Amino acid sequence: MSTSDKADNKIEEVKGKAKEAVGDATDNEQWQAEGKVDQTKANLKQAGEKVKDAFKK
Template identity: 35%
Template sequence: MSVGRTVKNRTQEIKGRISEVLGRVTRNRKLERKGKAERVSGNLRQAGEKARRAFRR
C-alpha cells in the first residue's frame, strides 16, 4: 500500500467523521449522512488496499 493512498484514504475517513459529528451537533441530517458516506468510503478503500497488498505476496 503506497503511503500516498493510505494518507488519502485516512484523510477521507477523518473528514467524514468530522462532517458526521458536525451534522449530529447541528441536527443537519444531510451533512450527517454525507459524512457517514465519506467515512465508510474511506474505510472501504483502505480495506481494498489491504486486500490488494495481501494478494500481491
C-alpha cells in the same frame, strides 16, 4: 498499500467524521449522512488496498 493512498484514505475518513460531528451538532441530517458515507467509502478503499497488498506477497 502505498503510503500516499493510506494517508488519503485516512484524511477522507477524518473529514467524514468531522462532517458527521458538525451534522450532529447542528441537527443537520444531510451532513450526518454524508459524513457516514465518506467514512464508509474511505474504509472500503482501505480494505481494497489491503486485499491488493495480500496478493502482492
